Amino acid sequence: MLITANPIEHLQSHGIKPSPQRIAVMDYLLNSRMHPTADEIYLALSPSMPTLSKTTVYNTLKLLVEAGAVLNISIDEKNARYDGDTRPHAHFRCLKCGAVLDLYPEQVPYLEQIDRQQLGRLRIVQTRLYYIGYCEQCQEHTSN
Amino acid sequence: MLITANPIEHLQSHGIKPSPQRIAVMDYLLNSRMHPTADEIYLALSPSMPTLSKTTVYNTLKLLVEAGAVLNISIDEKNARYDGDTRPHAHFRCLKCGAVLDLYPEQVPYLEQIDRQQLGRLRIVQTRLYYIGYCEQCQEHTSN
DNA sequence: GTGCTTGCAAATCGTTTGCAATAGC
DNA sequence: GCTATTGCAAACGATTTGCAAGCAC
Numbered sequence: 395m396l397i398t399a400n401p402i403e404h405l406q407s408h409g410i411k412p413s414p415q416r417i418a419v420m421d422y423l424l425n426s427r428m429h430p431t432a433d434e435i436y437l438a439l440s441p442s443m444p445t446l447s448k449t450t451v452y453n454t455l456k457l458l459v460e461a462g463a464v465l466n467i468s469i470d471e472k473n474a475r476y477d478g479d480t481r482p483h484a485h486f487r488c489l490k491c492g493a494v495l496d497l498y499p500e501q502v503p504y505l506e507q508i509d510r511q512q513l514g515r516l517r518i519v520q521t522r523l524y525y526i527g528y529c530e531q532c533q534e535h536t537s538n
Numbered sequence: 539m540l541i542t543a544n545p546i547e548h549l550q551s552h553g554i555k556p557s558p559q560r561i562a563v564m565d566y567l568l569n570s571r572m573h574p575t576a577d578e579i580y581l582a583l584s585p586s587m588p589t590l591s592k593t594t595v596y597n598t599l600k601l602l603v604e605a606g607a608v609l610n611i612s613i614d615e616k617n618a619r620y621d622g623d624t625r626p627h628a629h630f631r632c633l634k635c636g637a638v639l640d641l642y643p644e645q646v647p648y649l650e651q652i653d654r655q656q657l658g659r660l661r662i663v664q665t666r667l668y669y670i671g672y673c674e675q676c677q678e679h680t681s682n
Numbered sequence: 683g684t685g686c687t688t689g690c691a692a693a694t695c696g697t698t699t700g701c702a703a704t705a706g707c
Numbered sequence: 708g709c710t711a712t713t714g715c716a717a718a719c720g721a722t723t724t725g726c727a728a729g730c731a732c
Contacts, residue, residue, distance in 0.1 A: 433721080446688090446689085449722095452722065507648055516671055517672045520669075522666070523665075525660065525666075526662070527663040528663070529660060530659040530660065555712090559712085590713090593713075594713055597712085617695090617697090
């Protein structure tokens, strides 16, 4: 489903030297569709990698984002979320349950045009398209 | 340039009882194009309203956002920014100088289509379109 | 052995909370 | 007087920093 299943290759193709910790974080992001926070990644990896520290998770995420191997999603005001899928896509966040879903170009046809857009003299490095609302399940149980 | 120049009317039209503090915050947002943070608003208003507390600024901003009188902009990962212009528009942030600029439908033609878009069974309440890159001035002085 | 990586502990800082003082009807 | 609003001080929580220990080539 994702571009590269192999975390080591993914790291190397972005110029990052693989270490056990980096591989673990990258692997988790490549195989997760839930856009975890740094803390969620730490909690998920801790059991199988007990010496892992939260600092290393933060360091690694920073490195991965700067190298373009991972996307930083700012749709959730509380904390940063991370996405191992670097293909262009939009995100939806449910105001009730907090879930963050991916929206691919099939669902959001303007995505590709937005990405290609020229905006005067601005040099665009990244585009972020976020939808906020209520997901299918949460609508059913809310009047609002 | 903005929809309503009058902060009191703007507050009332969103069901918010005007108080001196609320009027001051709303007025500042209606007449600012810089998308200030809570702290910037506090610092700007403090001199002319010395008893104003940062807590009140936070309380007021929360109230205004919930009432739809103000937009919360999450383009800057460090802190929340606020926009008194609630018309649909996109934002650009410069990675070097940090400036946040408005982009109106003339510049971003897909904006209106995005806002009208149906996304399956999701109920969309808000759309956020952010561009990240380098502004005109900062490009000139950067190799990157 | 030099330089990069890790991880603990402490610091930082934006934001929230508890609660008492104040203002407005 | 009663309720909503304000604002101080303390708490909170995500993220960052300083730095010493560990690892790799």
